[in-house]
Amino acid sequence: MKKETIIAxxxxxxxxxxxxxxxxxxxxxxxxxxxxxxITTLPFGGSCYDQYGQPVTEEILEQCKAAGTVFxxxxxxxxxxxxxxxxxPEAGLLxxxxxLGVFANLRPIQVHPALSSASSLKKEVIDGxxxxxxxxxxxxxxxxKPRFTSEENGDPFSVDTMKYSRSxxxxxxxxxxxxxxxxxxxxxxxxxxxVLESSRMWRSSVLEIAEEYPDIELSHMLVDNCAMQIIRDxxxxxxxxxxxxxxxxxxxxASMLTGSLGMLPSASLGxxxxxxxxxxxxxxxxxxxxxxxxxxxxxxxxxxxxxxxxLEGAATRIEEAIASLLAAGIRTADLYxxxxxxxxAGTEEVRxxxxxxxxxxxxxx
Ligand code: NAD
Numbered sequence: 001m002k003k004e005t006i007i008a009x010x011x012x013x014x015x016x017x018x019x020x021x022x023x024x025x026x027x028x029x030x031x032x033x034x035x036x037x038x039i040t041t042l043p044f045g046g047s048c049y050d051q052y053g054q055p056v057t058e059e060i061l062e063q064c065k066a067a068g069t070v071f072x073x074x075x076x077x078x079x080x081x082x083x084x085x086x087x088x089p090e091a092g093l094l095x096x097x098x099x100l101g102v103f104a105n106l107r108p109i110q111v112h113p114a115l116s117s118a119s120s121l122k123k124e125v126i127d128g129x130x131x132x133x134x135x136x137x138x139x140x141x142x143x144x145k146p147r148f149t150s151e152e153n154g155d156p157f158s159v160d161t162m163k164y165s166r167s168x169x170x171x172x173x174x175x176x177x178x179x180x181x182x183x184x185x186x187x188x189x190x191x192x193x194x195v196l197e198s199s200r201m202w203r204s205s206v207l208e209i210a211e212e213y214p215d216i217e218l219s220h221m222l223v224d225n226c227a228m229q230i231i232r233d234x235x236x237x238x239x240x241x242x243x244x245x246x247x248x249x250x251x252x253x254a255s256m257l258t259g260s261l262g263m264l265p266s267a268s269l270g271x272x273x274x275x276x277x278x279x280x281x282x283x284x285x286x287x288x289x290x291x292x293x294x295x296x297x298x299x300x301x302x303x304x305x306x307x308x309x310x311l312e313g314a315a316t317r318i319e320e321a322i323a324s325l326l327a328a329g330i331r332t333a334d335l336y337x338x339x340x341x342x343x344x345a346g347t348e349e350v351r352x353x354x355x356x357x358x359x360x361x362x363x364x365x
């Protein structure tokens with residue numbers, strides 16, 4: 001058996017619930033592929049603040065960097081909402097991404113045929129949608145300096161800075177062009193070049209990289225138009241590459257194509273490291289109720305197999321188990337609509353169903 005080490009950061013709210021299911025599946029499927037996973041679970045976000053007075057400690061960061069492969073649930077919650085900026089759970093997340101150097105966030109958005117009626121959009125609009133959003137993750141306005149709040153003539157004001165360098169744009173653009181080579185060969189770069197200097201830098205930097213990829217069709221779209229096009233005609237997109245802020249917003253909008261935020265996985269790659277997390281947050285409104293949809297986390301585990309462990313067979317096995325669960329009509333509350341042939345299930349039932357699916361498949365191989 002090959003040995004692999006990963007760090008699990010379940011976090012807050014529904015984070016531990018969905019992480020539990022995902023890691024259970026991951027361990028089972030990896031074992032089937034002759035890989036023994038050593039998983040170290042550490043506190044992170046609000047739960048880390050409660051224990052250590054900060055959302056992530058230097059020691060935890062060091063352990064994550066040493067392992068190189070990290071699985072994260074979700075962070076945040078009302079309990080920690082009034083903490084100052086750098087003590088908030090989300091600050092821990094930004095720090096982790098930065099320290100790991102994972103500059104490219106890959107968010108696949110595929111509409112499962114069995115779920116096309118769960119979306120708020122028409123079936124004919126979303127059927128066949130298969131988009132890969134590549135979001136720049138360690139630069140832009142979430143990290144730019146200066147960043148402060150002050151006062152002018154008794155009127156308080158705040159400043160954030162959106163900064164992008166050519167090299168930051170080009171390394172993430174390369175990830176997008178490489179991904180497009182394995183897909184439909186098209187990249188759409190999204191910016192706000194009609195208004196923002198940083199977007200003009202973004203566009204010219206992407207254009208330079210495009211010269212290395214004459215086989216890939218490059219287009220540019222303004223972010224406001226893109227928000228509309230994602231809803232109007234999502235099938236027009238193959239790979240989309242964009243900055244941190246725009247990618248954050250566009251990928252949440254795109255999540256509704258799939259029916260629920262609870263369906264979207266993500267992989268953040270860079271510097272030889274991989275950070276895998278569902279796109280959704282800690283969903284405090286449903287935490288502890290046993291109703292969270294764990295499929296985004298489970299699909300993130302599949303991406304971990306694909307990109308960090310290089311176990312394509314294991315990744316496919318997990319993805320097929322998800323597809324067969326949906327085809328069998330099993331739905332968590334976020335997806336359930338009393339449609340004929342569907343059954344409402346809780347988080348634990350989904351876990352058992354998926355474990356049965358991957359185990360049964362082994363027996364028939
Ligand atoms: P959220 O994603 O937590 O929830 C938005 C809505 O979607 C809620 O109604 C929630 O119940 C539902 N939802 C989300 N995931 C679901 C799942 N797996 N199954 C079923 N329903 C699901 O976003 P929010 O409410 O804006 O934020 C809540 C907290 O999460 C905040 O503290 C926020 O800062 C944090 N947050 C964390 C991350 C992260 O850890 N990566 C991302 C976004 C938000």
